[in-house]
Amino acid sequence: MIFNLINSILSLVIIHSNLCDGSVAETKLFTDLLKGYNPLERPVQNSSQPLEVKIKLFLQQILDVDEKNQIVSVNAWLSYTWFDHKLQWEPKKYGGIQDIRFPGSSDHIWKPDVLLYNSAAEDFDSTFKSNLLTYHTGTVVWIPPGVLKFVCQLDVTWFPFDDQVCEMKFGSWTFHGYAIDLQIDDDTNGTQSMDLSTYLVNGEWQVISTNAKRVVSYYKCCPEPYPTVNYYLHIRRRTLYYGFNLIIPSLLISLMAILGFMFPPDAGEKITLEVTILLAIVFFLSMVSEMTPPTSEAVPLIGVFFSCCMLVVSASVVFTIVVLNLHFRSADSHEMNPLVRRVLLEFLPWLLFMSRPGYKFVKANVIDSTDKMPKKPKNPLDCNLPSNHAGYEAQILLLHSVHTELRRVVAFYNKEEHDERIQTDWRFAAMVVDRACLLLFTVFIVISILAIMMSAPHIIA
Known part of the structure; x- marks a missing residue:
């Protein structure tokens, strides 16, 4: 026990002396x-x-x-x-x-x-x-x-x-x-x-x-x-965050604006759809304005993209109003002039490869296959009837009155048929404008997207 105690004391003394030497050496240095x-x-x-x-x-x-x-x-x-x-x-x-x-x-x-x-x-x-x-x-x-x-x-x-x-x-x-x-x-x-x-x-x-x-x-x-x-x-x-949260949703909304031209006007929700899409684009544009710094030195590329989308949707609202105006026109309020008839009923349908029942478009001209001029009926009063007989005179007067009423009825139905044809022409003109807007806006959006994407330094990072 005494020997172990002496060894421990000597070890502590040696360690303490080394520490003192190290501290002294560093201080001296x-x-x-x-x-x-x-x-x-x-x-x-x-x-x-x-x-x-x-x-x-x-x-x-x-x-x-x-x-x-x-x-x-x-x-x-x-x-x-x-x-x-x-x-x-x-x-x-x-x-x-x-x-x-x-x-x-x-x-x-x-x-x-x-x-x-x-x-x-x-x-x-x-x-x-x-x-x-x-x-x-x-x-x-x-x-x-x-x-x-x-x-x-x-x-x-x-x-x-x-x-x-x-x-x-x-x-x-x-x-x-x-x-x-x-x-x-x-x-x-x-x-x-x-x-x-x-x-x-x-x-x-x-x-x-x-x-x-x-x-x-x-x-x-x-x-x-x-x-x-x-x-x-x-x-x-x-760009992954911006692509999934801004670019893809706005692109889909723009495509919905294009599909709005395929929506039938009689459904009554055509203008509501276009206005809702416009409000959605404005909402996304406000999000972009908060993300990008307020600077006048340059317009961000995504700002140009959303401006194009808003332009397309705004124009689609305007043309939707035009389509609805054409669709609900009647013969009592509007008459189609020859130039409008030539453009909307002959040239554009032929250019857009459209078809219309009863009509055939050949080289920007229209042929009406249902327009067959009926033969003029023979006037029964033109016949040589004896007029010196009282019974015959009464029959002739009766037939004359019946003929007059029938002419009125026929004129009424002819007017109804004419008005219905004019209204059908206006509705077909609205369909032509819808088809033209569908193609033009599709081409515009595709070209705009390709131009914006191709001008970017990179797409995915």
Whole structure:
């Protein structure tokens, strides 16, 4: 028991002495490194030489794309790497310490003043001041994470089939190119782009490319170069949501407006159907106006699509009223002039391959197969009847009165037949207008949809 107790006490003493040695070594290392160190001085051996600072961006997530305010928000990490010759040591002299960390919130060592030029954050630099990792070789790595909000020119012309290319411009705020040589930290395979190894997929936007480019600018005020590293975020909007919730329903509603021309006017619900469809299109258009930003620079593609749909439905309401007006015309109120008869009863039926019972259309002319002129009846009073007999004279007077009444009855029925034929002509003219509108609106909608879809940069994303 005594022997085991002695061993435990010795072990605790040895461990405590090692911890004390490690703490002392680290304290001594910090003291030696910061002795005579000036954080305002660029860490270069020759002040005429620029300090190379490598930058890399790790994209984590696309948080928001605000088309109205032209601002994009992303969650990202920034990695800065440079060499500080004053922060080198031999690990074996300091208890084998390979690396140490300096707090980023304090000014113990020099840090580059690289900022996002097109930042839209309230405090401009929205990164978290993380620790600076320093290796015994003198290499300093600083990886501050943060939510980057930057200005981007967003073009909604092809909404919702749009692509957006946003630029993030990083550069030193006060140093020129002869003081800080800002470079892109390449990947292991040599490509210059953002690191997407930890990227979280966004439900609305698809990342197409994240290229990086080093740009050196010269200004009239200063002869020195000013290098910047520009990251280009190319994103594409996913159209599945808009397709199933806006485009397909509006397309079906437009097709219903076309089918409304096949609805018989006698049903009495033709105009009600067209007005209901128009209200549905207006409702969808109000939804689109809420989704798209209020801008006058460009009209969104989906807005053009809904405008075409509303134009078709509005025109269908107008032509439905015209069809109903033609269908319920009668001989007592309207008379068909020769031009209307020629167009609506002869030319258009022949052009639209329509058929009418009792009529035949040949080369834009109509032949009435039922119009057979009846023979003029012989007047029975024209016969040479004896007139000197009283009985014959009474019969002739009786027959004359009967003949007069029969002529009135025949004239009445002839007028009824004439009026019915005129009304039938008006109804057939309404059918012709319905058929013409059906074909014209179908062709217009098909061409409009194809033109809009073919002009879009992409359909499915």
